[in-house]
Amino acid sequence: MLLRNCIERAIRRFDKLPLATRAFLTFTPLFIAVAWLSLTNGLTLYQSAQKLAALEDDTQHAVDAGFLVSALQNERAASSVYVASGGKLHTEKVIEARAITDQKLMTLKAALAEPGHSSAESNFKESLQRRAKALARLPSFRQRIDSLSISSSEVRTYLTHHVDALNELISHLSEQTNLNHVGRKLRAYFLINRLKELVAQERVLISSALISQSLTESQRQELIFNAGRQFSARIMLDTQTDSRKGLQALPIVPESVQFRDQLINAPDKTAILKSTSLQDWVSHQSERIAKLSKTESVLAQDILQETSRMRANAQRHLWRYIILSPLILMGSLGFAYLVFRHIKTQLQLAEAIFDHSHDRVTIADRNANIVEVNKAFTDITGYTRREVLGKNSRILQSGRQDKAFYKRLWTQLIGTGSWQGEIWNRRKNGEFYAEWTTISAVKNRKGITDYYVSVSSDITERARQHEAQLEFSAYHDPLTKLPNEALIRDRLRHALNLSSHRGKGVVVAALDIDHFRHINERHGHHVGDQLLEIVGQRLLANLREVDSLARTGGDEFLLVLESVSNITLVSQILERVQNDLAKPINLDGQSISVGSSIGATYFPEDSSDGDTLIRHAVQALHDAKRNGRGRLIWFDSEKDRSENALSQLLKQIENALDNDELVLHFQPKVNMQTGDVLGFEALLRWQDPNRGLVPPGEFLPHIENHPISITVGNWVIQTAIAQIERWKSEGIRTSVSVNINSLQLLAPNFVPLLEEQIHSHSGFDPADLELEILESAAINDIQLASNVLEQCRALGIRASLDDFGTGYASLNYLKQLPAETLKIDQCFVRDMQREAGSKAIVRGIIGLADAFGFQVIAEGVETEEQGKELVALGCLAGQGFGIGRPMPAAQVREWLAGWHSAQSWLDK
Secondary structure, three states: OHHHHHHHHHHHHHHHOOHHHHHHHHHHHHHHHHHHHHHHHHHHHHHHHHHHHHHHHHHHHHHHHHHHHHHHHHHHHHHHHHHHOOOOOOHHHHHHHHHHHHHHHHHHHHHHHOOOOOOOOOOHHHHHHHHHHHHHHHHHHHHHHHOOOOOHHHHHHHHHHHHHHHHHHHHHHHHHOOOHHHHHHHHHHHHHHHHHHHHHHHHHHHHHHHHHOOOOHHHHHHHHHHHHHHHHHHHHHHHHOOOOOOOOOOOOOHHHHHHHHHHHHOOOHHHHHHOOOHHHHHHHHHHHHHHHHHHHHHHHHHHHHHHHHHHHHHHHHHHHHHHHHHHHHHHHHHHHHHHHHOHHHHHHHHHHHHHHOOOEEEEEEOOOEEEEEOHHHHHHHOOOHHHHOOOEHHHHEOOOOOHHHHHHHHHHHHHHOEEEEEEEEEOOOOOEEEEEEEEEEEEOOOOOEEEEEEEEEEOHHHHHHHHHHHHHHHHEOOOOOOEOHHHHHHHHHHHHHHHHHHOOEEEEEEEEEOOHHHHHHHHOHHHHHHHHHHHHHHHHHOOOOOOEEEEEEOOEEEEEEEEEOOHHHHHHHHHHHHHHHOOOEEEOOEEEOOOEEEEEEEEOOOOOOHHHHHHHHHHHHHHHHHOOOOOEEEOOHHHHHHHHHHHHHHHHHHHHHHOOOEEEEEEEEEEOOOOOEEEEEEEEEEEEOOOEEEOHHHOHHHHOOOOHHHHHHHHHHHHHHHHHHHHHHOOOOOOEEEEEOHHHHOOOOHHHHHHHHHHOOOOOOHHHEEEEEEHHHHHOOHHHHHHHHHHHHHHOOEEEEEEEOOOOOOHHHHHHOOOOEEEEOHHHHHHOOOOHHHHHHHHHHHHHHHHHOOEEEEOOOOOHHHHHHHHHHOOOEEOOOOOOOOEEHHHHHHHHHHOOOOHHHOOO
16 A cells, blocks of 8 residues: 555656656666667577578588588499409499598588587587598598498498488488578588489499399389389479479489389390490480589579578678667657657547547447447447447347357456457447457556546448358368258268158268369369369269269269169269269360279168268278279278278287287207207297287287388397397306398398397397298298398307298208208108108208208107107207296296106117
């Protein structure tokens, strides 16, 4: 209370001061505030100039890094051909490429060593310095190339790693600036680097194929994937920059692209490879890379000029601000003084505007009682000034808006001091009308609201039109004027209700125009829009009056056919729809033909609700598009249940991994003649909390072709290594073998990940780990499988061929695979005592193993007689229930203590 009285006394004394004094006291704080803001703004401009200078330095480093990338790409291409040809080709190019790489590397290091501007938010320069240091091992790597002690694949992998790392740094630079146009150009520069890298990788891939005169399926898939990434990079490039300088004719050399596509698609790869020479291919592809490099240089120059120009502009702007800011401040004070002198005139002008305004103006007190209105108020409402003065503003309310609306209005008005929106009021004669109203609170010097000023314009006709437009827009597609998805879902629910009463079926069909995107790209979006309108008209023409049609988005339509009694007749109708849509359409003097794909489902055979029926129709549509387009496919509930079962199993496996439900059991492998324990095979089990211990046959075969099998396989390897180390700490020294499927073995990162898993356990001996490879897994890509197993052998890891004799491998494959052991499949061991053929197969496998220098072990040894027979045939190693069942790791010590070989197996 005391503070309030002091403030009121201060205000009264202020009002008694001379006008000049009051003006001085009023504008002095303003002057201080403006001066402070000017100083703060100047500091901000200075910081901005410093950031731009740092960005300019980083951009120059990025350009130098891009030149180094180009040099590394050329060296990779020449070195790969040199190694692949056994040192016969590209010797001079290798020397030339190395010299250019060293020059670009020295240029980059010299630039990084120079002092420059730095940004606290960016570590780009430090990252580049670390990356440049990483190339210090390049000379030793080149020595391996010169001595031909390295494979072409390793050359590609090593140099591609450095190229990708440099490109990744360049891409990160675009994320470190909040200047969108510079960021887009930097991303474009990265994308050109990426595109050039993809083209360079393509050059190396096809060069390798030309040298070997063969193209493996994995190389073909890599070429297809590379071509797709080139296309995506080009599309992304077009979206990243407004500058067309140097980008409007990115090179696509017909010879090289045509040759690549022929090589991918031709059934006879050898004929295509023989149709051109390595020199011609390298020449065409190098020309393409050179043009990309030229484009890269143009864009690099553009980026450098842009950042340099922006830095210079920022510095000029800073100096202009330092010089002009005080002048502007003084001018502003002078202008404020002039404004102060004309306040009275402005007040008089405001009064005139109030009286002559065509908008209704109402002034009410804090209780919403009207204290003043203008002439327009009477013209609009029909009430005279005398009739409303002192009355509450609610006398105008129409009742069309509820109490909650006015509660929100007052909440916002009191909270923010203003409100704006549409209000429906009532004239004196009872007629409803709409107004666009702005209400503002007028507060006194104490901050207390004294009045509310309401300014309203009559928008009745526009509001009614808007209501109708909103209602139509809510349920119709704006282009074709057809119902939208919300409306047709409602109609579908109605149709299903009628179907239940009438005993008739309902067909839900989803239709999609084939390759509509190409039509838009070729003819323009305006032609595509016209085409969609005509398609909608043709669809309507083929439907009955009771049927419904909607455009649900893009080029997708949804049809609901009611009162269906003959599904064959419906199929004919839908096929007629497709034939009608296929008729040529003339637009802008062009004849356009379109195809369509349809997915459909029939109620009540598909006894789902409306939303599920639509989802099933769309699912069938996707099947139609995947199976070649231009066809009608009905929803298959059995297939859907199968896919759902797989989806559910995959989710359960993911939960099992997350919840540590997967466990390993271990089955021993022994020398049956000596009794020595050779090791254990790790066998996966699933400890499901509901079903108990789930055997692998119930889930592994279903996921073996899904990427999750790789995740599970990696878990098995990691867990097996950890168990080996745990046993070692307990005094049990043994080896463990793990099963590897085809998907995991041939994965690109299998060996690096395996190496990482080994190194994560310091002191682990890789010889304690053995990979069991199914014969069929190796046959999928024998060359790649051989390379992978060679890399594993280099790490010290052994390999065995599991279930040998059940696949289709030739002796040539057996010769190529660097494995140490053959495992005789248990089906032959089980039947060899009663089937001469099985016994002959066992004897043959043992002979093959001896001829090729393999060890041999028999699976499925369940009886003493089987073991005795195997020992007699020369197979001393075995595993099976007759030796030991798969057991948890905790039971291994107990089994070891009780194990002894059968008497009949021992030496005589």
